[in-house]
Amino acid sequence: MRFRRTLAIAALGALAIGCAPPQASNETPEQSGETTGELRVWLFQEASNAAKEAVVDEARAEFEKAHDGVTVNVEYLPVDGRATRFNGAFNDKASAPDVAEFGNTDLAGYTASNGFADLTADLDAWADSEDLVPDVLDTATVNGRTYGVPWFTGTRALYYRTDVFAELGLEPPTTLAELTETARAVRAAKPDLYGIAVGGKYQFALLPYIWANGGDVAEQDGDTWRSTIDSAEARQGLAQYAELISDDICPPAACAQLTGSQSVAAFAGGKAAMTIGGDFNRAAVDAGAVKGRYGVVPLPGRDNGSIAPAFAGGNLLGVFRSSTKHALALKFVRLLGGKKYQEKMYGAMGNMPTFTDVQDRVAAEDPFLEPFIETVQSGTRFVPSTPAWTKIDAAGVLPTAVQQVATGQLDVAAATGAAAAEMNEAFGS
Structure with missing residues (x-):
């Protein structure tokens, strides 16, 4: 078996945690040639x-x-x-x-x-x-x-209940828009289930929606980073994700505060027809009520047959x-x-x-x-390659924007505008 291999240029970067200040030039590591x-x-x-x-x-x-x-x-x-x-x-x-x-x-x-x-x-x-x-x-x-x-x-993909899908005559979605429709159909037919378990605090489920819609969270110009979460493409992705946190899919009262692990736990416990989970969540799902009754497919992208870029x-x-x-x-x-x-x-x-x-x-x-x-x-x-991402991540800037939209506190333009301003302050731009 050989999977598709796309040589896409990923957003580079990483999140720093409590690092010390620079100590010396980074051009040449100290090497004495010791071999014993x-x-x-x-x-x-x-x-x-x-x-x-x-x-x-x-x-x-x-x-x-x-x-x-x-x-x-x-x-x-x-x-x-x-x-x-x-x-x-x-x-x-x-x-x-x-x-x-x-x-x-x-x-x-x-x-x-x-x-x-x-x-x-x-x-x-x-x-x-x-x-x-x-x-x-x-x-x-x-x-x-x-x-x-x-x-x-x-990385993460889409877990779904094979028994629920078979009962309702559903197929795994092939686009993000179809995922929303499928989740809504499940909730309508089975009000005791979330159509998909996702959370306002599940940043790693949000990011693929932004990327799949052609957006990103920030861009680099030389040594300077600037937020792009308020671009038209990023706004579309965030709004599409926030739509999942609604009464007819995953009610805000229950889902706006869910983290990634809590979203997966809801699926594993039989409370949802779908969730976005990692390969590393397998043991937790198999330990739950849905063992033997689920399948996994790549999280679809915007276009039919495409795959939403995932966080690595x-x-x-x-x-x-x-x-x-x-x-x-x-x-x-x-x-x-x-x-x-x-x-x-x-x-x-x-x-x-x-x-x-x-x-x-x-x-x-x-x-x-x-x-x-x-x-x-x-x-x-990946996330921006700057230590400033530590502040942005710790402050929950993106999850806050999702929660504001999902709960109706702000529209997507206002929420992403506020998020961009906060991110740019952390970037120093």
Whole structure:
């Protein structure tokens, strides 16, 4: 099986979390050429870490066997405490690891702190990098420079109740407009169900609507970012999404405050005929009342047969700029982040690989992944690559605009105009 692969240029960027100020020039990482001794690695602690540790231990043993005199020391960090540890390491290289896992939404802030080495040339020389999904690789890039290997990615698609659709003679929607009509038809026939469970606070469900309608949240001009949420295209997307939060689909009284996880939980609990959920939500849905009674298709776009661009989440593996073992650290990143161990991580944890050929192999074995991988390979998007996005995201600027429109507080022009002004203040534009 081979999915469509669109070499679309994604919006680059990431969200920074509590980063330290820049410490030094980011042009050349410190490299002493050390090839023996301890290689320090930081990875994130999972809720259930045993499966991850088993794969990492296998990679560590393989690496140590291939490199005499090298010991790989892996430390697992709590995700919630990562800002303190990373900021400390950026300011004190003695406490820094050589290799680290980090979220792609943290990248802009980390590069502003000059924390990670520029791996652009290193990845260009790595043959396997040609098979990385282009838009996913873009999530590791800021201002044309690449700072990590995408270790896994995650995206969202449309979950729907197969039993409800069969009973009502419905087919999965093929456009966003048809999705609205289908959701409304379900609610009319079954008033006890939401036509689709979505929330005013579900930003990652909103973004595909904006992008599918030809809009974006911001644009970059040189070093300056400016909001475009008040463009005609972005307004159309936001209004189309807000229409789902209505009494005849998903009532504002119940849905205006829903987050993404709450929206998925409503579907899993049998309260909705559809929802927008991630490949990473599979376990939660299967643990609910709808197990065995749902299907998944890509979230459709504006035009028939198109796929709405999805947000590409995921984590990266990078080399700390302060590492004195740059070449050795890069080799470990290529091993743990390469095709062999990405496939093993999928088998152990269900993490979606970032190489197209590995994606195709795992989807052939597990059809559940097909719509998510098709979504990734059709082209994904990302948030603005500036630390200012931290303020915008934390303030809930876009969700507030959706809630204002859905509840009738403001019309779409006024809500997006206010959102644009707030975003531009954060951007300093």
